[in-house]
Amino acid sequence: MRHVLMLIGSVALVGLSAAGQGVPNSSLLLAMPFASPFTASGYSNDAIAPTATLPAAANLVTPVSPASGSLSMTGTFPPSAASTDPGPDPQQVKGVYRRYAWQAYAGYTFFRFYETSRPTQEESQNGANWSIVYYWKDWLGVDGEMSATHGTQGGQDSWFLVGGGGPRFRWSGPRGLELWGHALVGGSHFTPQTAFGPQAALAYEVGGGVDIGGHYRRWAIRVSGDMIGSHYFSTYQFSPKISTGFVFKF
Numbered sequence: 282m283r284h285v286l287m288l289i290g291s292v293a294l295v296g297l298s299a300a301g302q303g304v305p306n307s308s309l310l311l312a313m314p315f316a317s318p319f320t321a322s323g324y325s326n327d328a329i330a331p332t333a334t335l336p337a338a339a340n341l342v343t344p345v346s347p348a349s350g351s352l353s354m355t356g357t358f359p360p361s362a363a364s365t366d367p368g369p370d371p372q373q374v375k376g377v378y379r380r381y382a383w384q385a386y387a388g389y390t391f392f393r394f395y396e397t398s399r400p401t402q403e404e405s406q407n408g409a410n411w412s413i414v415y416y417w418k419d420w421l422g423v424d425g426e427m428s429a430t431h432g433t434q435g436g437q438d439s440w441f442l443v444g445g446g447g448p449r450f451r452w453s454g455p456r457g458l459e460l461w462g463h464a465l466v467g468g469s470h471f472t473p474q475t476a477f478g479p480q481a482a483l484a485y486e487v488g489g490g491v492d493i494g495g496h497y498r499r500w501a502i503r504v505s506g507d508m509i510g511s512h513y514f515s516t517y518q519f520s521p522k523i524s525t526g527f528v529f530k531f
Contacts, residue, residue, distance in 0.1 A: 379498060380416070380419060380453060381499070381530035381531055382415060382416050382417070383413070383414070383415055383416075383530065383531045384413070384414040384416075384528050384529070384530050384531075385411075385412075385413050385528070385529045385531070386410075386411060386412045386413070386414075386503055386526055386527070386528045386529075387409065387410075387411040387526050387527065388409065388410060388411075388503065388524050388525050388526010388527060389407070389408075389409060389410075389524065389525055389526060390407070390408050390409055390410040390428050390430055390522055390523070390524045391405070391406075391407055391430075391522070391523045391524075392405075392406045392407075392408065392428070392430040392441060392509075392520060392521075392522045393405055393406075393520055393521050393522075394406060394430075394432070394441055394471075394518065394520045395518050395519065395520050396513065396514060396518065397514060397516055398516065404432045404433075404434055404439060405432055406430035406431055406432035406439070406440075406441055407430060407431060407432070408428060408429045408430030408431050409428065409429060410426060410427065410428030410429070410522075410524050410526075411426070411427060411428075412424060412425060412426035412427070413425055414449055416449075416451070419453075420450060420451055420452070421448065421449070421450060422448070422449045422450075422451070423446065423447075423448065423449070424446060424447060424448065424449035424463045424465065425444075425445075425446040425465075426444065426445065426446075426463075426465055426486070427442070427443070427444035428442070428443055428444070428522065428524075429441075429442050434473065437473050438472075438473070439471075439472060439473060440470075440471070440472045441469065441470070441471050442469060442470040442471075443467065443468070443469040443470075443484050443486065443509060443511075444467045444468065444469075445465035445466050445467020445468070445484065445485065445486055446465055446466070446467060447463060447464045447465040447466055448463065448464060449461055449462070449463040450462050450463070456494065456495065456496070457492075457493070457494020457495060457496070457497065457498070457501060458491070458492070458493060458494065459491065459492040459494070459501070460489070460490075460491050461489055461490060461491075461492065462488070462489030463486075463487075463488065463489065464485075464486070464487050465485065465486040465487075466483075466484075466485045466486075467484055467485070467486075468481060468482070468483060468484055469481065469482050469483075469484035469509075469511050471511075471513055475514065477513075477514040477515065478513055478514050478515060482511050482512045482513050483511070483512060484509060484510060484511045485509070485510045486507050486508070486509050486510075486522075487507065487508055487510075488505060488506050488507030488508060488522075489505065489506070489507075490503055490504055490505025490506065490524075491503070491504055491505075492528050498530075499529060499530045499531065500527065500528065500529060500530070501527070501528040501530070502525070502526075502527060502528070503524070503525065503526055503527070503528050504524075504525050505523070505524045505525070506521070506522070506523050506524075507521070507522045507523075507524070508520070508521055508522070509521075509522055
């Protein structure tokens with residue numbers, strides 16, 4: 282029994298000696314610091330590590346508005362569709378011209394005066410005409426016009442004067458274009474004096490034309506054609522007139 286106890290004691294001593302050799306006894310291992318979960322890395326055990334700041338509670342928990350939608354990854358709301366969607370393109374008005382109520386015109390006139398029809402006796406005259414129009418509606422105005430033309434008859438100077446007033450109708454197109462028509466009633470005067478009747482007679486004028494404005498606002502070029510009716514020498518005359526000139530709008 283004694284020998285058995287001595288054997289057990291020897292085994293125990295050998296085991297304790299082996300366990301003592303298994304514990305690390307290196308100075309390098311003993312000097313290695315152990316990181317603490319409550320200290321920041323890079324500080325020794327002797328120094329107090331600064332406390333790590335936690336995110337604000339408002340950043341961690343942000344209420345979600347049902348009208349605004351979901352949150353982004355950073356905890357902020359994405360921009361609304363109303364702020365990101367581009368607004369409607371600005372409307373541009375092209376080719377809009379102001380329509381002035383008054384128009385003044387002056388220009389050149391060629392007049393072919395048919396004095397008699399059987400036998401045909403005619404006279405070509407050149408001169409000027411002028412007019413002024415007031416549009417009291419956008420499409421309807423009051424027109425007053427006069428013209429004076431000069432020619433020769435039997436070697437003598439001949440003049441034909443005509444003037445009248447009446448309604449004018451117009452249609453305004455793009456780029457300052459205007460189409461118009463008028464009907465005027467007035468009087469006329471013809472020289473020289475003849476033995477076939479007086480020098481004055483009732484006259485009327487019916488016709489129309491076009492005003493071309495282009496890119497100008499107040500100025501336009503007018504081209505027109507009319508038929509003038511008169512009563513001289515105990516007969517009726519229907520004489521054409523062609524005019525062109527400039528219109529000023531105000």
